[in-house]
Amino acid sequence: MILAVLPLSRFVLGLLCRLSERTARLLAAVGWCISAALTIFLIVETRDGSTITVVLGGWSADLGIVLRFDAVSAAVCPLVLLLELAAILYVRRDAPRPLFYALLQFLLGAVFALLLSQDLFNEYVILELLTLVGFLLVGYDRRPTQVWASLKYLVLASIGMGFFLIGVAVVYRHTGTLNLGLLAEIVADRPDAPWVTLAATLLTAGVAVKAGLFGFSQWLPAAHSAAPPAVSALLSGLVIKMGIVVILRLSQVFPLGTTLQILGAATALLGVVYTAYARNLKRMLAFSTLSQIGYLVLGLAIGTPQALAGVLDYAIAHGLFKGLLFLAAGEASRAVGSGRFSDLVSKRAAIPNATVVALLVGTLGIVGLPPLAGFGAKAVLLGSHPNVFVVTILVLTSIGTAFSFARLLPLFRFRRTAPRPSKRIAAYAVLALPILFFVPLTGVTLPSLQLGSGLRPLLVVESVGAIAIGLLLHRLTERRAPRLPKRIFFLEEATLAILIGLLLVFLCLRV
Amino acid sequence: MIARTALLALLPIVAAIALTQRRRLTAIIGMGLFSFLLAVSYLLLHAPDVALTEATIGLGLITAIYVLAIRRTGRLTVVADEAPGLFVREGDRIVGLEHEILARFARHLGLDLSVQFVPHRDVADLVRSGEADVGAGGWVLGEEAGVFATRPHLDTALFTVGGTKEGTGEGVPRVRYEGYFADLDPKSLYTAETPVTLDLARFLAVQRSDVPDDSVTRHPQPRGYAFVVNGRRRDLHSALDAYIERLREDGELDRLAGRFLA
Amino acid sequence: MRPRPFHLLAIVCTVCVVLVVLLAFHSVDPETAPHATYVERPVAETGATNRVASVYLNYRLYDSLLELLVFFVAVLGVRFYLGARERPDVPPLAESEVVRTSAALLFPLAVLLGVYLAALGQISPGGGFGAGVIAASGLLLTSIALGIDAIDRRIRRNAMERIERGALLVLLLLMLLPLPLGRPAFADLLPKGAPGAVLSGGSIPLYNVLIALKVVAGAWLILRSFVRHRGEI
């Protein structure tokens, strides 16, 4: 019934906003209100853990396309609304053309559609729509460096989707259905069939390209750092998580335990290493997105309901502070004229106060200072007492993140000269407040995510310890960055990396 | 049944041939043929809707937009490799003696100049295949099948650089400089085993004083820089020759040489 | 192209992937039960004898809608990135008399074929998309023969934009209309008619015509941008 209205309303509004920039902004506001109302109604409806299932066109489940609003949609929808509000408030100053708002509406419509989708091919089409709209938004300023970054993004995402389509063909060949629910039953009674391994490999490798796993998503650093600030925030905070949502759905159908553990660990560690030695603020944020995705995939690898709640919690937390960081980094780079750390620190007087505060809140969130968002989510994740290997990876990555974000410290010192005030305080506030009051807010709106987390003293000590070690390491090692291999991010090498990644996934599933 | 397996077996062959073509236009037409065969094989797989869609989009639209994107009319297409002083990329502008001559020649013909940087070895192929009208970028006069060289507009000399002590004898194969000038690394040039022959402009750019001058041999006979034009385009070739002669007569050529090759 | 190590590595990895996929795929008995879920449904359910059209425009209409949106975003993108500078002085491609007369002959044929495929998509293979593209190719042929400016005078650009947007908007609203009428979204509203007749298939012919309209406009806008900006690579 009204489930289908959530994405479709966005598509209709996207089609309408074409005349003047003012009407486009008005339609964006209307769209936001409709989605907010629907989301609140649906969350209240599924408060007791139930789900709402609709088959489009009134057919039976094995004929039509099934949409379902479950815990995952309930968790991510609020994040979508917050990030959209922040992006629109941020972009209002630059008065973009109506096309930007149309693309924004299509992007959000596709995100809502994917959150509700329970059908393999439906997810393929929505991921392609997300790729296309993301591709256009990354290259929106039409600067040649952006054009090159988005072309690489499109080619690699298209190769990934090619693998995904072959996976869909294999699944349909051996089961005759594309519905995830029916599929789960069929796979459950013969999990060791050879076609299950093949289908799981193709589908996971295909969607890994979109989901930001190291080796598969070599396009991510260039694309997320080249994009305009508001787009980077949406891409890193939201669109990249759609890949994770699809991997989550696949992990509920196929036995992906060990594979996700290895992929998640590799992504987290390699991502943090590149984060530590990135010379440019936006590139560092893009690499840190890569490593934080490692967190989410590790959480999925654990697989217990508690871990799933932890993953959703951290997805929201990461979306908030990464979005805030990208918005603030965009304005800081524009105020200083260049994104390099050396220029940012030397010319920090030019950065408005509000931006510095936003950067501070974002950094505290991402390193996991106790009361804030990062810590709350990690607590739930660590609370699901995963095995030793996963805990060590999580702690190591926290230390690495603290180590790399320590470079922003010189920005936060008090400055006498009052630079011109920032015009984007509203956008920062929309994201900063939920970060600061994360634990109470999620407790109220999404109780299912706070499964017995509690601020246990052990977790507090662990988080603060990780931050301290990171700062200490930063103070000790002086800044001669080792030469990290850049060739892996070229187009040809990235294609090869996807192939090798696919073979790796196949081996993991086989053993 | 045989026809079906034969056709399906043919698909990878046609695709492989199409993608290994050097000329882009042939590759596009090859992929058009591949789309046609694919549409026919969909018919054999009992999927008429898919065959129609594949034929109209794969064969019709995609080939059309590729050909339109590549198609050249109303333009003088020049392919060249970077050559210091002759064809140099500065920011997003291009300067140099040869670029100036060709820009004026294009204006003289009422065409707009479109330049593309390619590796030195591809210049002759692209001109011979008709994909480009003129080849430039420090092209030293030499006999190339199917390609006309215009009368030289600037005299030059050839230098062989590098090669170990015993490597610079007569019998040793001299490798002509082939690749991108941007990729040429002066340091490794002098230490490479196989000696590389460079023209004057590029030699001056990579010359290093701290190297014993016996590892550099200058070829005695005089040489000249020239443009390369397709064998079938006699009109363009004679027009370019006449234009360069006119520039030489009213001293414009020497003035330009002075300005770019200080 | 002397084989560099990177080339060999790429070939080896690809061959491994292809072999892995093929071996795993054929390792199970090929003859599993044929899936006849959609073929054996009674024709009265959707009224369309072309079962592919019934799946594409009735059972799984949501996917087709999303795919149309992908095409619409592509048209937006092409015109945003190519439309930066309209280059007026673009001479027509082919001046020869042969092309002009053959274009004059073929254009009506292309449009007729397009109309046929769009109208009878539910009983014969075809469908909205192929129809739209054929008609757009006919337009391309005439633009090559008569020059783009002649065509632009006859077919206004923003008229095409309105057709494209309008057709997609009507499609979206048609899919949401069943909701206020108490039926699930995307449900079929028109009478099914006798199977095999021209007016059968419920709202499938209406969807086909609307899709054909949208695709003619969209494909023509893309081709127009490419004809205006040709020869840039």
Next chain:
Amino acid sequence: MAFSVGVVLFGIGLVAIAIRRDLVIKLLALGLTNAGSILCLVAVGDRPDARVPICAVCRDAIYADPLPQALVLSAIVINFAILALALVFVMRLVERYRSTDSRHIEDLVQRDLDEGGGP
């Protein structure tokens, strides 16, 4: 048999994307990979000696499965959309960097990024 040809086409396309440095040939190869994955999907729906699924009563003979064919109609259109946009972006790149060699453009982009102090 057709599924295997589809996977082989996908492989050829991938090799061409990894090896050929010219962007136009890379996009043609991308078109080939997508065509390969589509052929796999159509091949899955076909039965030996099946008939075209256009029938009022479809129980008397073996018919090909219409679902993969319907899915493929969408996939072909999506691949056209991606190729058209990628081609437009290559035209923008050639206008600025005057070369269609991906490794050469990569170096020039890195040079622009270092000068401009990052994106």
